[in-house]
Amino acid sequence: MDTAANSTARTWSWVPTLYFSQGIPYVAVMTLSVVLYKNLGVSNTDIALYTSWLYLPWVIKPLWSPVVDLFRTKRFWIWGLQLVVGAALAGVALTVPGPDFFKWTLVLFWLLAFSSATHDIAADGFYLLALPSHQQAAFVGVRSTFYRLAMIAGQGGLVWLAGHWQTTTGDTAHAWSLVFGVLAGLFALTAVYHWLVLPRPVADHVAPAARNVFAGYFGTFAAFFRKPGIWLAITFMLTYRLGEAQLVKIATLFLLDSREAGGLGLNTEQVGIYYGTIGVIALTAGGLFGGWIVSRYGLKKLLWPMLAAMHLPNAAYVLLAWTQPESTSLVVTAVAIEQLGYGFGFTAYLLYLMMIAEGEHKTAHYALCTGFMALGMMMPGMAAGKIQELLGYVNFFWWVLLACLPSLFVAAKLRIDPAFGRKVPTT
Secondary structure, three states, rough: OHHHHHHHHHHHHHHHHHHHHHHHHHHHHHHHHHHHHHHHHHHHHHHHHHHHHHHEEEEEHHHHHHHHHHHOHHHHHHHHHHHHHHHHHHHHHHHHHOOOOHHHHHHHHHHHHHHHHHHHHHHHHHHHOOOOOOHHHHHHHHHHHHHHHHHHHHHHHHHHHHHHHHHHHOOHHHHHHHHHHHHHHHHHHHHHHHHOOOOOOOOOOOOOOOHHHHHHHHHHHHHHHOOOOOOHHHHHHHHHOOHHHOOOHHHHHHOOOOOOOOOOOOHHHHHHHHHHHHHHHHHHHHHHHHHHHHHHHHHHHHHHHHHHHHHHHHHHHHHHHHHOOOOOOHHHHHHHHHHHHHHHHHHHHHHHHHHOOOOOOOHHHHHHHHEEEEEHHHHHHHHHHHHOOOHHHHHHHHHHHHHHHHHHHHHHOOOOOOOOOOOOOOO
């Protein structure tokens, strides 16, 4: 009993911090970079194009995931990559005030993105190796909760902090330099902490080299593309979030842009609270409710309601752009409704990926599915800024609503097992 208690206590010492540290670099790359560049006067077209390219490491990470198995331990990769992440964040802090900040910060965000994507591979693999199956199940909610807390800390707390320091110092570049400097210090301490507390599981060792390693590697990919209906499934993966991928890239810019430019003219602190904190809480609530209701009724029965929940709340942004309300309560409500629907609808998407990944190579095939998921965010996001500048905010958000149509056509052709996702009652 004491051994079990000690084991659980030790697991609590590293699982929350590991998954919090997994979330922060992703938020820095995908959200903080967007707000940073908007504050420093970069155009919407350039922001959307170049920051969308930063999705690429998550798109192609399945291609180099075997490297993490073949060289050193997962524990070593985690510790080493957290140091690299800290160094990249320090580099951003140093280059933001410089004259060529856009070029050099993009280079460093690329390094941060590749390091973060590789850290994801190592952390998820370490979790599976370090914990027995019953603890994996027990801590899966802890994983997701602390990842979401990282999103709130990044999109909410750090964006608010940047806005606060902009106000107090009067220097936008210096304020963001301070934010990234704080993050760099945090990751240096995180690396040291994990070096001390991460367990050393016997199973965490270098995978043995084999003659047929390349055959096995390519065979895993081939098996994925031989799955029945895989091309329809891939089309669904790429189109399900076609509208949301564009909205996510522009929403923060819309909130920050001046009213003369068609935006809402919020300051950075307000965006940190409204979108980065309240919005993420609504997103999390939608996801939790989605998981619960699917467990009762199954994915097949809930797919169309979840599709509607993903797309229809985007109309809130049409109304915001059309009316440009002064009332902050209306803005917060609209953001919360859209994020609540996104969280609810996204649950169906994740479950569908799990269904497609079922089979002999479940881990590798799920990684491939998440690669297509990232590609489905990257490609539409790259064009979103240019489309918005051509159409204006009101017409852009109408376009986002129309972008749901391909996913509806594809969804009508999907075949889903009625029992998938539904909890089977025990007798």
